[in-house]
Amino acid sequence: MNTTRNSATPAPPRAAAAATDTCTATPTIDVDRSDPAYRTWLKEAVRKVQADANRSADTHLLRFPLPERWGIDLYLKDESTHPTGSLKHRLARSLFLYGLCNGWIRPDRPVIEASSGSTAVSEAYFAKLVGVPFIAVMPRTTSSEKCRLIEFHGGxxxxxxxxxxxxxxAAALAERTGGHYMDQFTYAERATDWRGNNNIAESMYQQLRLERYPEPAWIVATAGTGGTSATIARYVHYMQHDTRICVADPENSCFFDGWTQGDPHATADRGSRIEGIGRPRMEPSFVPGAIDRMMKVPDAASVAAVRALEGAIGRKAGGSTGTGLWSAFKIVAEMVAQGRTGSVVTLICDPGDRYLDKYYSDAWLAEQGLDITPYAAAIETFLATGAWPT
Structure with a gap:
């Protein structure tokens, strides 16, 4: 069953879909792209999106406290400080510029996205900025806070x-409404300028240049579309850095199996509990050949890691941050065991206040059958000794 909700009133499934179709322009004749009015609209839309980036200071690079004697620095790139509160703000900006410049996003036509939340929040923001309707197609289990944020931005x-x-x-809805299906899972890796232009990788290296280990030994990312890991890995290779790229994958996701088995057709039979990452199919934007390592992370470990993060730096973060942080902890432990020094970077993907009823709720954990106790104990042992429990 599919239902559409907007900030006005909930509606029954079929009525909701009809209301969505009715409230958006659906002319059968396409936009005349040589029309001066359209070109004026397009230039103004692109200017607004670029101006958003120009107004935004870069996101912070935070240090996670580790014992000085280890000689290892752990950093978190805090993407939760973007205007829409997540890493996906960068992606949404790139996707809108890509769609506008390709002539796919047009006046009064809806932009439609398949998204479990954060991308949709950011795309709703940019849709409102350029003045087009936005519809997010998402699982019914998406957090209520993400739904509220999408509707807050007019989606x-x-x-x-x-x-x-x-x-x-999402594709069918675009067909019915005459809108544009953004398709982040196909276009994420190609819409972002991975050679530079202040992408997330270039930003990391600029912020690290005065640190004691300016070239990180590892960067740990997670994968929803796969666009972030592709951008970081391509930039590292392009700039001839020695940094290695690890992608952390949650339960109920096929990326790890597809990567380890070299199977581009790998699938999973259910959706991920860690919102924003993990997919049931190998997405076109996931570039396995660009990365060096993958780790499979239990969902309970992801939750234990974000709770440990709050204890260490006083910041709540979403579950995807915990997936990457757990893997970063494990890599740091390996470096300690090998007597190596250096730096490791991972991401704060979005804020934890979107997930108070999930990853910070003991009732939700019990409902999901997740016991974080052994994972929390493992993190405590690691932070105290540098050793990874076996």
Whole structure:
């Protein structure tokens, strides 16, 4: 069953879809791209998106406290400070510029996205900025706070019961409304300028240049579309750095199996509990050949890691941050065991206040059958001794 919700009133499934179709322009004749009015609109839309980037200071690079004697520095690139509160703000900006410059995003036509949350929040922001409607197709289990944020930015939420049907439903909705299906899972890796232009990798290296280990030994990312790991890995290779790239994958995701088995057709039979990352299919934007390592991270370990992060630096973060942080901890422990020094970088992908009813709720953990106790103990042992419990 699919339902569409907007900030006005909930509606029954079929009525909701009809309301969505009715409230957006659906002319059968396409936009005349030589029309001066369209060219004026396009230039203004691109200017607004570029101006958003120009107004924004870069995100912070935070240090996670580790014992000085280890000779290892652990950093978190805090992407939660973007205007829409997540790493996906960069992606949404790139996707909107890509869609506008390709002539795909047009006046009064809706932009539609298949998203479990944060990308949709950011795309709703940019849709409102340029003045077009926005509809997010998402699993019904998406956090209520993310839905609220999408609606706050003027978007609508269109729910599906099975996350594996998001892609087809988003494409069908675009067809019915005459809108543009943004398709982040296909275009994330190509819409971002991985050679530079202040992408996330270039930003990391600029911020590290005065640190004692300016070239990190490892950068740990997580994968939803795969666009971030592709951008970072390509930049590292392009700039001829020796940094290695690790991608941390949650339960109920096929990326790890597809990478280890070299299977581009790998699938998973259910959706990820860690919102924003992990996919049931190998997404076109995931570039396995660019990365050096993958780790499979239990969901309970991801939750234990974000709770440890709050204890260490006083910041709540989403579950995807915990997935990457758990893997970063393990890499640091390996470096300690090998007597190596250096730096490791991972990401704060979005803020934890979006997930108070999930990753910070003991009731939700019990409902999901997740016991974080052994993982929390493992982190405590690691932070005290540098050793990774076996």
């Amino acid at each position: 609508s939420c269109h729910f599906v019961d099975d996350s594996r049907t998001m892609y087809e439903e």
